[in-house]
Amino acid sequence: MRDDDEFIRVAHVREITEDEGTVKIINDEEIAIFRVKGKYYAVSNICPHQHSPLIAEGCVENMYVSCPLHGWQFHLETGAMPNGLPGLKTFDVRVIDDEIHVRVQERRDSIEW
Numbered sequence: 662m663r664d665d666d667e668f669i670r671v672a673h674v675r676e677i678t679e680d681e682g683t684v685k686i687i688n689d690e691e692i693a694i695f696r697v698k699g700k701y702y703a704v705s706n707i708c709p710h711q712h713s714p715l716i717a718e719g720c721v722e723n724m725y726v727s728c729p730l731h732g733w734q735f736h737l738e739t740g741a742m743p744n745g746l747p748g749l750k751t752f753d754v755r756v757i758d759d760e761i762h763v764r765v766q767e768r769r770d771s772i773e774w
């Protein structure tokens with residue numbers, strides 16, 4: 662459901678497990694939602710290497726999610742790879758009354774491949 666400032670409610674906090682990804686489709690875009698240390702992150706679910714829709718299935722360690730196919734890593738906050746190269750689109754997230762909202766527009770500081 663769309664909010665008036667481009668944030669869309671995507672899930673209740675109960676749906677998101679710590680250090681695991683959950684895929685939501687927003688405006689035909691697959692977005693992987695993560696919770697790490699109680700904070701929520703939204704990144705594209707599509708790995709820029711071979712365009713595999715698997716990011717939500719990746720392991721999370723030290724704020725990086727690893728694509729399960731070949732292990733490319735992406736920072737959940739910036740989307741960048743460990744070497745600083747661009748990686749995933751990232752999206753703003755907010756939580757209101759235990760509902761997770763994602764801004765459908767890509768963040769301006771997102772470092773995409």
Ligand code: FES
Nearest residue numbers: 708710728731733
């Ligand atoms: S498809 Fe993600 S690392 Fe190769």
